[in-house]
Amino acid sequence: MAIPRVRKIADRIQVIVAEMLERRIKDPRLGFVTITDVRVSGDSQQATVFYTVLGAEAEVAASAAALESARGLIRSEVAKQLSMRHAPSLSFIHDALPENARHLDELLNKARQSDEQVAAASAGATYAGDADPYKKPHEDDVMVDDGAQDGPQDSPDGESDIGGR
Numbered sequence: 001m002a003i004p005r006v007r008k009i010a011d012r013i014q015v016i017v018a019e020m021l022e023r024r025i026k027d028p029r030l031g032f033v034t035i036t037d038v039r040v041s042g043d044s045q046q047a048t049v050f051y052t053v054l055g056a057e058a059e060v061a062a063s064a065a066a067l068e069s070a071r072g073l074i075r076s077e078v079a080k081q082l083s084m085r086h087a088p089s090l091s092f093i094h095d096a097l098p099e100n101a102r103h104l105d106e107l108l109n110k111a112r113q114s115d116e117q118v119a120a121a122s123a124g125a126t127y128a129g130d131a132d133p134y135k136k137p138h139e140d141d142v143m144v145d146d147g148a149q150d151g152p153q154d155s156p157d158g159e160s161d162i163g164g165r
Contacts, residue, residue, distance in 0.1 A: 006040050013047050014038040016078050025070050029062040031055050036095045040088060047088040050095040067092040
């Protein structure tokens with residue numbers, strides 16, 4: 001949604017749907033629903049509303065059923081407040097981002113604990129080999145210049161090595 005007009009429509013739909021759920025929709029199946037994001041297609045004909053529900057899986061399923069039954073009322077209110085020629089069709093999708101974030105936090109905590117266990121187990125360990133593993137030339141290994149020059153050399157028969165013969 002790089003188009004600013006589409007982004008404005010999406011933001012406005014998010015506000016309208018949140019207000020509708022807070023004030024006008026009185027379905028007892030509707031739990032504590034939060035509208036996290038709205039994505040509108042480029043032609044503004046379809047809007048996908050992402051939501052989260054605070055509670056157990058049963059509350060998520062009940063809230064999904066309540067949102068589906070109230071979809072027509074919410075769409076008519078969106079059309080009225082946006083005053084567009086064609087109101088976008090709405091679809092509600094449960095946002096799994098909080099559950100995924102919680103799962104990642106658990107994995108990171110597990111990894112941190114295992115790192116701490118490895119660090120505690122290897123507290124007195126030393127490295128194998130020398131303290132400085134890089135090879136250094138000894139003082140008696142001095143380069144001796146024997147007078148040889150780099151470049152093409154003449155062979156004993158008087159021909160040069162340049163031609164590759």
